[in-house]
Amino acid sequence: MDVGRHPKINLLAYSEVEDISGYIGNFKVKVRKKARYVDEVECTSCDDCVDVCPVVVPKEHQLGLASRKAIYIPFPQAVPASYIIDEENCLGFNPIACGKCAEKCDKNCIDYDAKDEIVEFDVGSIIVASGLDVYDPTEFDEYGYTRFENVLTSMELEILTGPGGVTKGKLIRPTDRKVPKSIGFIQCVGSRCESRGTAYCSNICCMNTIKDTLLLREYYHDIDCKVFYMDIRAFGKGFEDFYRRSKALGVEYIRGIPGDIREDPKTKNLILSVENTTGNGIEEYELDMVVLSVGMVPRKDSNSINKLLTLQTTSDGLLMEVHPKLTPIDAPTAGVFFAGCCEAPKDIKDSVTQASGAAARAASILSKDKVKIPALTATVDDDLCKSCGICVKVCPYSAITIDMKAKEPAKIIEAACKGCGTCASECKFDAISMKHYNDAQIIAQIDAILEENPEEKVLVFACNWCSYPGADLVGISRMQYPTSSRIIRIMCTGRLDEKFILHALKLGAPIVLMSGCHPADCHYINASLKAQLRIEKLWNKLERKGIRPERVQFEWISASEVGKFVKTMEELEEFRKSVTKKEIEETKKILSKSKK
Amino acid sequence: MATESDFKCLRCGHWFKTNYEKNKPEERTCPKCGSNSVRPMPEKKK
Amino acid sequence: MSENVRIGVFVCECGTNIASTIDCDKLVEYAKSLPDVVFSIKNRYTCAEPGQQEIQKFIKEENLNRVVIASCTPKMHEPTFRNCVIDVGFNPYLVEMANIREHCSWVHHNEKSAANVKARDLVNSAVSRARFLEPQKELEVPVTHSALVIGGGIAGIQSALDLAESGFDVHLVEKEASIGGIMAQLNKTYPTID
Ligand code: SF4
Ligand SMILES: [Zn+2]
Numbered sequence: 001m002d003v004g005r006h007p008k009i010n011l012l013a014y015s016e017v018e019d020i021s022g023y024i025g026n027f028k029v030k031v032r033k034k035a036r037y038v039d040e041v042e043c044t045s046c047d048d049c050v051d052v053c054p055v056v057v058p059k060e061h062q063l064g065l066a067s068r069k070a071i072y073i074p075f076p077q078a079v080p081a082s083y084i085i086d087e088e089n090c091l092g093f094n095p096i097a098c099g100k101c102a103e104k105c106d107k108n109c110i111d112y113d114a115k116d117e118i119v120e121f122d123v124g125s126i127i128v129a130s131g132l133d134v135y136d137p138t139e140f141d142e143y144g145y146t147r148f149e150n151v152l153t154s155m156e157l158e159i160l161t162g163p164g165g166v167t168k169g170k171l172i173r174p175t176d177r178k179v180p181k182s183i184g185f186i187q188c189v190g191s192r193c194e195s196r197g198t199a200y201c202s203n204i205c206c207m208n209t210i211k212d213t214l215l216l217r218e219y220y221h222d223i224d225c226k227v228f229y230m231d232i233r234a235f236g237k238g239f240e241d242f243y244r245r246s247k248a249l250g251v252e253y254i255r256g257i258p259g260d261i262r263e264d265p266k267t268k269n270l271i272l273s274v275e276n277t278t279g280n281g282i283e284e285y286e287l288d289m290v291v292l293s294v295g296m297v298p299r300k301d302s303n304s305i306n307k308l309l310t311l312q313t314t315s316d317g318l319l320m321e322v323h324p325k326l327t328p329i330d331a332p333t334a335g336v337f338f339a340g341c342c343e344a345p346k347d348i349k350d351s352v353t354q355a356s357g358a359a360a361r362a363a364s365i366l367s368k369d370k371v372k373i374p375a376l377t378a379t380v381d382d383d384l385c386k387s388c389g390i391c392v393k394v395c396p397y398s399a400i401t402i403d404m405k406a407k408e409p410a411k412i413i414e415a416a417c418k419g420c421g422t423c424a425s426e427c428k429f430d431a432i433s434m435k436h437y438n439d440a441q442i443i444a445q446i447d448a449i450l451e452e453n454p455e456e457k458v459l460v461f462a463c464n465w466c467s468y469p470g471a472d473l474v475g476i477s478r479m480q481y482p483t484s485s486r487i488i489r490i491m492c493t494g495r496l497d498e499k500f501i502l503h504a505l506k507l508g509a510p511i512v513l514m515s516g517c518h519p520a521d522c523h524y525i526n527a528s529l530k531a532q533l534r535i536e537k538l539w540n541k542l543e544r545k546g547i548r549p550e551r552v553q554f555e556w557i558s559a560s561e562v563g564k565f566v567k568t569m570e571e572l573e574e575f576r577k578s579v580t581k582k583e584i585e586e587t588k589k590i591l592s593k594s595k596k
Numbered sequence: 597m598a599t600e601s602d603f604k605c606l607r608c609g610h611w612f613k614t615n616y617e618k619n620k621p622e623e624r625t626c627p628k629c630g631s632n633s634v635r636p637m638p639e640k641k642k
Numbered sequence: 643m644s645e646n647v648r649i650g651v652f653v654c655e656c657g658t659n660i661a662s663t664i665d666c667d668k669l670v671e672y673a674k675s676l677p678d679v680v681f682s683i684k685n686r687y688t689c690a691e692p693g694q695q696e697i698q699k700f701i702k703e704e705n706l707n708r709v710v711i712a713s714c715t716p717k718m719h720e721p722t723f724r725n726c727v728i729d730v731g732f733n734p735y736l737v738e739m740a741n742i743r744e745h746c747s748w749v750h751h752n753e754k755s756a757a758n759v760k761a762r763d764l765v766n767s768a769v770s771r772a773r774f775l776e777p778q779k780e781l782e783v784p785v786t787h788s789a790l791v792i793g794g795g796i797a798g799i800q801s802a803l804d805l806a807e808s809g810f811d812v813h814l815v816e817k818e819a820s821i822g823g824i825m826a827q828l829n830k831t832y833p834t835i836d
Pocket of ligand 1: 397
């Protein structure tokens with residue numbers, strides 16, 4: 001791998017992205033480079049420090065069969081090829097207790113006082129390749145993963161038989177360290193399951209097991225391999241051939257997922273009972289070793305990145321692209337692209353393919369000198385602005401400045417404004433307008449929709465990033481819902497001024513829905529919560545006027561929540577039927593009397 | 597300061613209690629029907 | 643707002659995706675009945691080359707200054723149609739779309755008559771909005787010619803290398819002490835065994 005040495009690549013290992021701001025072409029990034037306590041540039045991996053380190057701890061992912069020191073290298077081919085001190089176990093942070101490695105290191109690479117470093121830089125484009133995690137099958141207690149030593153995960157088998165494994169590639173069973181005579185693979189552990197792990201197929205486990213059986217049969221001719229499966233999914237180029245070879249080598253494929261595993265306390269052999277759906281009902285097998293073919297699950301730490309870049313996920317936790325066919329690797333946030341498993345589980349070939357695609361997409365921006373920013377920003381009418389300063393307070397991006405003393409009108413910093421519309425909605429003097437989503441345009445749409453038979457319609461304001469594409473996905477999925485809904489697109493619920501809702505009620509709308517991104521997914525930091533607050537206030541106002549607050553509703557519907565969208569439309573249609581003509585007429589009367 | 601307050605779901609009519617802080621909205625969901633249209637009802641009687 | 647607004651409405655059948663639920667001929671007639679609409683026509687596929695050429699042609703012939711396209715979601719083809727009109731010197735912000743596919747024909751195919759009423763409302767809404775559209779000029783900002791890649795697994799490494807080889811500076815951020823991700827822990831991998 002020449003990533004570590006490439007002159008154009010600044011490798012920041014053992015680092016975390018702390019903050020990202022800005023926009024396409026101009027992102028500002030802040031990265032925390034965690035202290036390794038070993039100078040990664042100077043370290044020559046001579047190993048002298050390891051010899052003197054007195055602390056021995058079990059090595060990660062080695063089934064307790066191997067150990068390492070508190071100063072260690074994660075694996076032989078690590079990049080950067082440098083040691084690292086494990087903070088938790090090293091004694092050297094107390095100078096009286098230890099300091100052996102620092103004394104020993106000729107190049108003086110070790111510094112117990114090293115601090116985390118904050119690195120800041122600008123970039124024009126971002127590729128998210130944050131990956132997925134390997135599923136931990138502990139909750140599948142019926143397979144005794146934590147109770148029986150001879151039950152391993154497919155990942156553990158990989159490491160055990162890999163070049164970095166303790167056995168240097170030899171397969172042994174943990175309890176007696178002998179080569180097993182029989183081995184069983186259980187497929188789909190943590191995949192395709194509604195209650196545990198993930199509902200999706202993890203894509204790689206079938207082929208990985210087939211590969212394992214081929215390798216095993218090649219090295220240990222007489223090892224008995226059995227695979228317990230639901231379906232074998234061998235859909236790629238050459239994959240079916242692989243599967244056939246495995247079967248030809250005598251690997252037995254049994255269609256059925258074992259209900260449980262028991263252990264023979266004496267031999268430590270494992271007994272599986274399984275309903276063979278192509279055989280004679282319940283069968284029992286005794287095997288030396290069992291491998292749980294585990295799937296891939298979203299990383300627990302992926303939320304922080306998703307939040308920084310306002311990326312949304314499916315209900316399964318996979319990143320949502322703009323369009324599955326037209327722009328499958330583009331994030332909804334302009335200038336951001338996906339590579340690898342964070343978008344969906346995939347094998348190496350597909351990961352590499354997508355990664356090259358993401359690089360090409362990013363390069364299409366980076367190769368330009370300038371990019372255009374959509375003209376969706378706020379503008380101030382200097383004559384109407386009273387310099388009250390409320391817009392400055394509500395703008396999520398601090399994109400507005402006002403000289404309060406000089407009583408000068410508000411100024412919008414165009415490059416910083418993202419166009420959520422919060423200021424326009426909050427301005428009491430109608431002094432702020434949004435380019436391409438101005439009052440006249442939105443009012444015209446409301447008027448048009450409510451021109452005929454308004455009592456039959458459910459007026460919906462949906463935001464551009466979540467609820468509008470969510471409604472699109474309902475269509476793409478061909479789900480059906482009541483025809484009463486009429487959707488008006490706005491960039492963000494932040495744009496939804498109460499005057500639009502009052503206008504609609506005045507024209508006879510039985511019900512108005514505001515629908516947008518869950519506050520945690522809001523594309524404008526916290527604009528959707530500000531919108532929620534405005535609705536809460538509007539409810540009080542309506543009640544004071546004698547209008548049922550129920551007539552105005554809101555719902556947070558993400559781009560993937562098709563079920564929630566349909567359910568909401570069905571419920572609102574039911575509710576609409578309960579709003580009588582008389583009630584609508586009264587509302588109209590009340591609202592045409594009061595001015596504001 | 598967050599205190600407990602009454603809330604009313606404007607979708608299904610269900611009343612329940614949860615944390616509330618004036619002018620500090622957060623995402624809330626009706627425990628009965630799952631709607632987000634839940635109205636804070638501090639100092640209000642049923 | 644009446645600097646002689648001339649709106650053209652292009653109704654797309656999308657093969658049968660829209661046409662099997664929505665009566666597109668009637669929708670064209672309806673569009674023509676709306677104020678300021680001076681022209682309307684239906685296409686089999688508006689987004690295809692002939693459909694786009696038709697838009698360009700009628701912008702010129704009919705002297706249109708607003709274009710409404712009743713078709714699929716703007717999330718899909720708004721960029722397509724914006725680029726299409728730019729080619730004939732038309733401001734892209736004077737194009738409006740009515741989503742009669744994702745928000746109508748696909749989701750109400752069992753209720754044809756109500757779906758047709760809804761399609762009319764959506765066209766009316768788009769036309770009404772179009773009347774108030776204004777030309778916009780997009781802000782141009784300079785681009786920093788470097789990239790951030792988050793994650794040093796096989797995908798991140800490949801992206802970083804491709805970008806670096808294309809001549810861009812890349813910052814590759816990895817959480818663990820070494821790059822390589824899960825791939826680095828694997829023994830041999832399919833579809834080749836190495
Ligand atoms: S539209 Fe949103 S981002 Fe722009 S100035 Fe107003 S509040 Fe700030
Ligand atoms: Zn409820």
